[in-house]
Amino acid sequence: MSFHIRDEMLSAYLDGEIEPARERTIDHHLNSCEECRARLNGMRGLVLELRRAPRLQPPPPLAHQVRQQVMEQAPAGVWESLRALLAGRPLHPAMHSVMAMGLALVLSVSLVRVEREQRLARTVPPATPTSTEEPVTDVQVLLGRVIYRQTTIQLGDIEFVLYDAQGRFVQEGLEGSEPETRVDSRSPEGRAVLTDRTYLGLVLDEGYSVVLSSKDGRTVEVAPPPLRGASSGWAGVHV
């Protein structure tokens, strides 16, 4: 064969990124040129190897870090809107929903607390460990979002680890670890443990479930709250 196909053409041919007329010419040439066929096969092997390279998952804590940074940036708009509101200036339409979310959130937190107290009064079984005061200072409320900062939680004498199957709340050093057992929050055991911990809903976000697992094997999986389109953007755990 007196001529060969340039690398650039062969590469585009392999990718199907070439005009039909030129493609036919290359087809024809490849039928009779062993050298170009070998080059094409070599190129194909390389591309296959590249495509087989494993995809990686972002580290689970990254989502949490991104969210925190984003929240740190967001309040300026809220304060600006509050100032506008106080000054009697018209509010940007987008901020109405943010304000509504904030109000709904405050109401939600209050309701959950009241509900918790009522439940404690009437339903906590004697065997269920009672909790200490809620660590309210660990809860950050910004723009209608609540993030529960700690990754472990004490229920009576048992320390549970907050473990999110999707990777949002994982204790450092326990990434990727699977709880030994899981108890659905609808089960009697799950209900008993969660009865006095309704504020665990604060750690939940749309579509994510949280698993609490203790070192002695007790594990409770908290079902995701009801969500998409929820007016408050957040809802408590219903046990």
Add this chain to the structure above:
Amino acid sequence: MGVATISTAAVHEIALDREVIERHRCGDAQAFDEIYQRFAEMVYNLAYRLAGSSEEAADLTQEVFLRVFRHLGSFRGGSTLKTWIFRITINHCRDRLSRWRPLTQPIEDEMVGEVGWSLADPGRGPEELAVAADEGRRVADGLTRLPQPFREAVVLRDIEGLAYDEIAEILQVRVGTVRSRIARGREQLRILLERRV
């Protein structure tokens, strides 16, 4: 007269983009979360292939999403969200990596590390994962040795599976340039990998 065509998938993607951007503009805080969930893996893998280190890829991913958050309100929809985020990632990686270190450093030996969440495909068996990890290391190492323009083009085409016109839009170059960079990148990579066998 030529007829412009657009696939059903592309129409769906554009509709999805519009909906989530609109919600973000209206103050729906969940919208940005959804964008993160949709594109985090894509951004992280691209950053990893360009940087060659999972630690740097994590930093870059975080910074990219902050940029996305800052500028999402002014996104005009001239491209898909995916293309736009890819472009931000490429530009940010160029900017950061040129400051951090020379662009042709060898990759760290940690493709499948001590952490269980590294691989995106937990369905594969241990042997298969080990083989994939070996191949992955070899390929990732080779990619980091490519000159940056070739590396970007090869990664976008062969790892991310983008079409030439999408790559041209992301890199802001002509399709002919994309074709040339991919071909030259592949040829250089082939030589590099052969030397290391």
